[in-house]
Amino acid sequence: MSFERLPRSVCPRVYDIHLIPDLVSFTFEGTVGIQLDVTESVDHFLLNAAELTVTSCTYQSNDSKKSCVPTFSVDEEAETLLVKFESEMEPESGVLTIGFSGILNDQMRGFYRSKYTLNGEDRYAAVTQFESTDARRAFPCWDEPAHKSRFNITITAPSDRVVISNMPAIDTKEEGKSKTVKFDTTPIMSTYLVAFVIGEFDYVEKKTSDDRINVRVYVPVGKQDQGNFALEMASRTLPFYEKWFGIPYPLPKADLIAIPDFASGAMENWGLVTYRETALLVDEKSSSASTKQWVALVVAHELAHQWFGNLVTMEWWTHLWLNEGFASWMEYLATDVCYPEWQMWKQFVFQDMGSALALDALKSSHPIEVPVSNPSEIDEIFDDISYAKGSTVIRMLYSFLGEPAFKAGLHDYLVKHQYSNAYTEDLWDALGNASKKPVKEMMDTWTKQMGYPVITVTLLAPGKLKLVQNRFLASGVAEGDDAKPLWFVPVSIASDTSNDIHLMKERSIEVECPTSSWIKLNAEQTGFYRVRYASNELRTQLADAIASNKVTSVCDRLGVQNDAMALARAGIIPTVEALELIKAFRTETDFNVWKDLTSNLSSLLSLLRGTGNNSANIDAFGRSLYSIIAEQVGWESKASENALVPQLRSLVLRELGRYGDENTIKKANELFALYLEDESKLPADLRACVYGIVMQHGDESTYESMMSIFRRTDFQEEKERCARSLGAAADPALLQKTLEFALSPEIRAQDSVFVFCSVARNWRGKEIAWNFLTENWDKFQEMYRGGYLLNYLVKAVVSQFSSDTRSNEIQSFFEEKKYSSRALSQALETIKTNSSWMNRDAQNIMAWFAGN
Template identity: 30%
Template sequence: MELNRIVIGIFLICQMTSVAAKENNGRNRSSNNRLRLPTQVQPINYKIKLQPYVGINNTVDGHVEIEIRALRAISRIRLHMTKIFIKPRGIKLISTDNSESIAIRGTKKEPRRDFITIRLRDRLVASSTYTLIIDFTSKLNYEPKGFYTSTYWEQDDRQRYVAATQFWPALARNSFPCFDEPALKATFDVFLARQEHMTALSNMPLLESTPIPQQPGWYWDQFATTVPMSTYLVAFLITEFLNRTLEGNEGSRVTAWTRGEILDQTQHSLDVCERGINYFEEYFGIELSIPKIDMVGLPLTAHNAMENWGLITFSESSFVYSTSESTAASKQESAELVTHEVAHQWFGNLVSITWWTDLWLSEGFSTYMSNVAIDKMFPSWQVLDQFVVTRLQTVMAVDSLLNSHPVSTTVQDPAKIHEVFDEIPYSKGASIIRMMSHILSESTLREGLSNYLDRFKFKNAAQDDLWETLTVTALKSGSLPHGMTVKEIMDTWTLQPGYPVITIERPDNYTATIKQTRFYLSMLENNGNNGISEEDLRWYIPITFTDQNYPYFVHTKPRTWLRPQDDQLTVTGLPSRDKWAIFNLQQTGYFRVNYDSANWELLIEQLLRDHTVFPESNRAQIIDDSLNLARAGILSYTVALNVTKYLYREEAYTPWLAALNNLRYIDVMLRSTPQYGAFQDYLRWLVEPIISRVGLEENKEDPLVQQLLRMLLDEWACKLEHPACLAMADDLLKRFSNKSTLTLDGNVGGAYCVAVQRGGREAWLAVWKLFRQTPNTVRRDALGQALGCTTYAWLINMQLQSDLQGMDLVDALRWIRQTELGRYIAWFYVWNNRRTLIRRPQIFPTIIQTVAKDFYNDHHRFMLSAILEQVDPETGRLLSGVTATVASNQKWHLRSYSVIQLWLAETGFSIQIDLH
C-alpha cells in the first residue's frame, strides 16, 4: 500500500507541469480570476481523520495531513476552508525530506472566497515535498451540503441518524481544509470514527477497525488508499442502514444500503449497476478502477444522485423500485439514473474535467452512455428511440430561447455553477455526442473514447483534449472528410448557444438548396438586441437524406456538409418534385428541418397513406419540427396540424409522446377560449383508436414501452373526459364512499384527478390522506396532481396554507394550476404573498416560472411586470425569460388563434352555440 502511494505520488508530480500549463494557458483560467487557487502547490495525498458525533451534538473533530509539493519557492500556502474552526496551535508544516518544522508566521481567512492563507517565515524549496497538518472542529450541516446529517424512522418507531456527504461542486472545503478544485487530484487515506452500532463507509473498502482509547463503544475505521481523485468525489457515510448484495452473484462488486423497510426494493438497482459495470468495462476495454461500489439510498439529498467514486448516493425514492407499487416510468428512470452514475466512474471520475467550464464532458457523456448501455441491457425498452423525444427534443425547447447558453460555458465561481447546471450540459451534451457517433461511426467513437480514457486516466482533461484524441482516431479510420477536424466541427456545437433550422427548397427536379439560420421558438427572440450577431452563429451541419424512391433510413453518416462559411448548399441526387424527400435521418443531427410547401404536403400524404415507411424517430421528428416551426411563426399551423392527422393510426409510443408534448402547448393556450371544446374534440378523435387498442387498465405483464404509452394515454384520456377514464373514476368514487383501502395504481393516475373533480370534499380528503402517507415521489406527484384537480376553491386554499416550504410549495402551485380555477388561485396566491416570496430567492424564480409560463394578455404582463420591478437585478436577470415567454404567448394568440380556428372548422371540429 505504501509503495502504491509513492508510485501514485510520482505519477501525479509528473503531471503537475502539464496541468498547470493548461490552467494558465487555457480559456478556463483568467489572469484576474481571484476566485481560483494559485498554481503554486500540488496536493499529493490527504490523510483525513474525522470523528462526527452523529445524533449527539453533531459536531466533528477533524485532523488532516496533506502531503504537498511546492511548484515554486513560495512563502505562503493558500487552500480552501469554510465553516471550519482551527484549533489553537492547530497548524503545522513539516518538511518531508528532513522532518523539520517550518515556522508559521500567521494565517489569513478570506470568507468571501473560502480561502485560508498560511503565511510562512521562510520560503519553501521548489520541487520539495511537505506535510501540512491541521487540527480542527466543525459541525454537521442540516441541509445536504458538505458533511451533513438527517434522520429517518424504522419500523420500530425509533428515530435514527445518518451522516453523509455532498461535496459537488465545491463543498469538500466545508468538511476539511483542502485544495478544492477538480484539477488538483490527490490520493486519500480516510479514517472515520463511529459508534459500535453504526457503520462507516467511504470510497474504498474497509481495511480495519480499532477501538478508540478512552472512548468505550467507539471505533476508528480505516479505509484503503484511494486512486488519484478530485476532492468533490470524496465521500463519507455513517449510518445504521442495512445492506444487501445481488442475489445469486457471489462475485458482485456492488452493495446496496438503505433503511431496512425498503431494502428488498433495491434488487432492480443492484442488477442494473452490476450489468452496467460489466458493459462499460467491455465497451471501453478499461476495468473499473476501484474494487467496489456501494449504492446508498438517503432520506435527504441535494440531487437525485451523486457519483462519488465507489460510494454512489441516491435520493431514496429514485433508488428503490417496487414491482407492486412503482410505475413503468420509475423503473426506467431508476435504471437510467443508476447507469448514469456508473458511467461517471469513467467519465468524471477516472478522467475528470479540468474546470467546470467543461461540465458537459462529464454529464453529457454519462447521459449518453447510460442510454447506450440500457439499450443493450433492455433492448425492448427502446430507449434510443425515446432519446429523440425525452432528451433531444426536450432540450431543443430550452435551447431555442434567447437566454440559452453554450454547452461549454465559462464558470468563474463554483458557487454559481448552478446557473448553468441545467438540461444543456446533460441533454444537449448527450445529443451532440449522439450526433458525433453518427458522424464518425459508432465504432470510431468507441475506439476514440477508449483512447481518451486511457490517455487521461487518473488525470484531468478539457474539451480540446477530447477533440484531439477523436481526430487522431477518426483520421486513422477514415471517418472524417479530408482537411476537417473534430474540433472544427464540434466547437460550433459546444461554444455557441442555440441550434440551426435548415430550410430545404426544391426549385426543380433532382436538386435542393439548403440554408441555415438560428432557430428561435419565438421570432420575438430574434428581434431583441442580445449582443450576438446572428451572422456569426453558424454551424457545421451534417446532411443526411433519403427519398420516396429509395426510403432507406439506416445510412446516417453525412452525405455532405453545410459549412458555416456557406451561404447555401446545393444537393443533387433527389427524385422528381412529385416525390418526397426527408432530411436528418433518425433525427441524428441536432437541428430542425423546414421544407417548401410542396414537400410538406408530400410528407403528409405519405403519413396518411402508410406512416410506417418512416421509422419512429423520423415520425417523431416530423411532428416536433412542424409544430415548433408553426409555434415560431415560420410554418403555418395548417401544415403542422395536418401532420398530426395521421396519429389516428399511430401505435408507437415515441411519436405519440412527441405529438402530445407539443399539442399540450396549444391545449393550454386555448384553454379559456371559445375554440377549446373543438380542439378537445379533435384530440379525442385522435386518441380514441389507440385507447381502444391499448386500454387504460394497468397490466405489468405488458412490454415496458407499452406501459409508458398507457401512462401517457391515461393522462390525456382523463383530460379529455374519455368514457374509459370516467368509468375508472366512478369506481374510485365508490371506494371513497365505502372507505375502502386505497392504493394508487402506478401507471394510471389520471382517474384520480377526475375522481377528485367529481367527488368533491370526500374524494379530495381521501386522496389527501394517501398523499400524506406515501414516501414514493412518483406516486406522490401523481396524487398531488389529483389534489390540484378539485373544483373547490376552499380546498385549494387550504392546501396552500398547510405550512408548505421550499419545493413543496413549488410542487403544490404546479399541481394546482392545471385547472382554470387553479391557475387564478395560484397566481393570486403569489400576488398576495409576493413580498414574502421575493425574500426566498432559492424558490422564487421557479415559482414565477411555474405560475406565469402560459400568461398571454396585457393584464398578465402588467401584473408580472409589477412583481418583477420589486426583485433584485440578479433575480430579474434569471426571470427575463419569463417576460419573453409571456410576450411570445401573446404574439402566438394574435398570429395563430384564427388559423387554428379555421383549420378546426374545415376539419370538421367546430362547436356552434345558438345564442338567440
C-alpha cells in the same frame, strides 16, 4: 467580488481526514493532514473552507523535519482559508494539519443531516453532497477539480450506525458506544467526488459476472427487496462499460445508496454513488414502468461517470459537459443493451433531444462550453444544455463517425488522461485521430456557440433540393448578429427508397435527392436541427405518408410533428398548419410519438385556456384525437402487449380524462374507490393517471382521500404520485391548500418544489402559484438558499404566462428582491414568445378548433 482560481504553487497529494459527527447536536469536529508539494517560493497557502470554524493549524516540512504554527484567517465571502508564514519558503514537500469544526446543515449540501423514520421514531443520518464546490464545507481543501489527490478517510460514529465511504473499510475499532472506521486510500481524484455516509441502512449485494467487483445497494432498513432492481442494473452495467471503454473499473467495490433528503437525482461519488430514493428504489407492486426506466437510466448515468468524470475529470467547470453530456448519452446506450424492449433511443429523441431543442431556441441559452468565471455560476450550467444538448451532439457525432472509430478515439482519450484532467479539445483530438475526420472543425460549431439551425428545404426540380441553414429561435428565424452563426451539419435525407448524408458547412447548398413519393430530412432525428419544408409538395407528400403509415421510423414521425409545432410557436408557419399535421397522427400507435405530441399540444392548450378562450371546442378535439388509441389500449393490460404500452395506456387515458371524457372519468373514479379499499385493485402503472383524473374532477373529499394515501404509505414514489396529483385540482381553494401543503413539514424540501410546480402548470393555478410565490419568497429563499431548486421553481412558475404586462410585473418583483439567474431570464423570454404566439395566432387557432 472578483474571483480567482487557487494558485498552483501548492499541490495537495494526500489528505488524511478524520471526522467525528454528532447526530444529536448536528455538529462535527475534524482534523485534516494534507501532504503537499510547494512548487515555487511562497509565504502563504491559500485553500478553501466554508462554514467551518478553524481551531488550529500547523505545518511540518519533510526536508527540515521542523514544524511551525502559521497564522490563519478565513474569508467567509470568498470561502477561502489563508495560511500565512513568517518567512518565504522555497519549493519543498510537507504536511499541513488543520483542526476544525462545523455544522451538519439541513441544506442538502456539504456535510449535512438527513431525516428518516425508523420504528416510529425520527432519526438522522449524516451524508455528503460535494459537487460542485461543497467539500470545503466538510474539511479545508483545495476544492477545485484540477487539484486531484488521494484521500485517507476515517470516521468516528455511533457503533450502531452504518459507516461507508468511497473505499472499503480496512479497520474498525469499537470504544464504548462509538466506533472508528478507517477506509482504504482512494485513487487520485477531485475533492467533489469524496463521500461518506453515517446512518441506518440494510443492503443487497452481488458480484459482477467476472466475480471482481462487489456491488451493493443500500436501502432503508427492512426494504432490501426495493434494491434488487438497481442491483441487477448496476451489476450488468459495470461489465458493459468495462468492455465498451476498454478500461477496467479501478475500485474493488461499487456502492449505491438511497438518501432520504437529496437535492438532485444522484451523485457519482467514486465507489459510493448517492441517490434520492425515487431514483434507486423499485417496489415490484408499487413502482410503475416509467419509474423502472428512470431508475435504470440514473444508475447507468452515474456509473458512466466512474470513467467519464471520475477517472478523467474536466479541468474546470467550463468543460462540465464532458462529464454530463457523455454520461447522459451512455445511460441510454447501457439501458438499451440491458432492456432492448424499452426502445430507449426512441425515448431519447423525446426526452433529451426535445428538451435541448426547446431550451437552446432561446436567446438566453448558453453554449455547451460556457466560461465559468465564478463558482456561483456553476449551478446555472447544470441544465439541459450541459446534459441534454451535450448528449444529443454526442449522438450526432457517434452517428457521423461510426461506432468503431468513436470507440477507439474514446478509449485513447480515457487512457491518455486517466487520473488527470482534460479539456474538450483533448476529446476532439482523440476522436479526430481515430476517425481521420474533421471532428474539431465540426464540433466547435456545436459546443462553442449557442443555438442550432433550422434547415429550410425547397424542391427545385424532381430529384434536386436546395438547403438553407439559419439560426432557429423560439421567437422566429434569427436576424442581425443572431443570424451570423453557421454549423457543420451532417444532413441526412430519408425516403421510401434510400437514406443519404450530405455535409453542410455553408449557408446554402444544392443536393440530389431520390425521386420518391416522399422525403424526410434528419433521418432518425440524429442531427441537432429543425427542418422546414418550404415546398407545399414536400409537406403534402410527407403528411400523406405519415397518415398512411408509410413513414415506418418512430423517430421520424416524432420529429416531423415536433418541428412543426416549434415552427408554429416561432411564427415561421401558421399554427393551424401544424394542427392539420397533428390530425394525421390519429392512428398513431407508438408511445414516444404520443408522448411528444401530447407535450407539444398541452403547452399550446394551456396558454389558450389561460387567456379566457372557450374550452368546449378544445375538449371536443382532444377527445376525438385520443379516442382511437385509447380504445386500442383499453384499461386492462394484455399479455401480448409490448413493454411501452403500460406507459402509453396511462398517457392517453389521462388525456381523455383531462379533456372531460365522461366514460373515462367514471372508470377512473370506480378504480379509485376500489383502491381505497384494496391497494391491489389499481396497478402501479395506472395510479398517476387515475389520481390525476379524480383530482381534476373531484372535490374536498377526493382531496382528503388522496392525502390519506400520502400519509399511510412509506414508499417515496407513491408519496410523490399523490402529492403531484394534488396540483390537478380544478377548485382554486384546493390549489391554494396544495401550495400550503408544499411548504409544510410533511413534504421534504427536495419534493416541495415539484408539488408547487404541479399547481403552476395547471392553467387554473398559475395565478395562484405566482401570488403564493411572491407572498412566501423569503421562505423559498431560505429553503433552497439560492440553489438550482430555487431556479427550477422560478422558471416553472414564471414561464406559464403570456402577457407583456405580467412580464414587466415579474421583472420588477425580482429586481426588488435582488434575485437574478439565467433561469429567470429564460422564463421572461418564454413569456414574450408565448405572448407573441397568442397575439399572432390565437384567434385563428380557436376558429380551427371550432371546425375540427
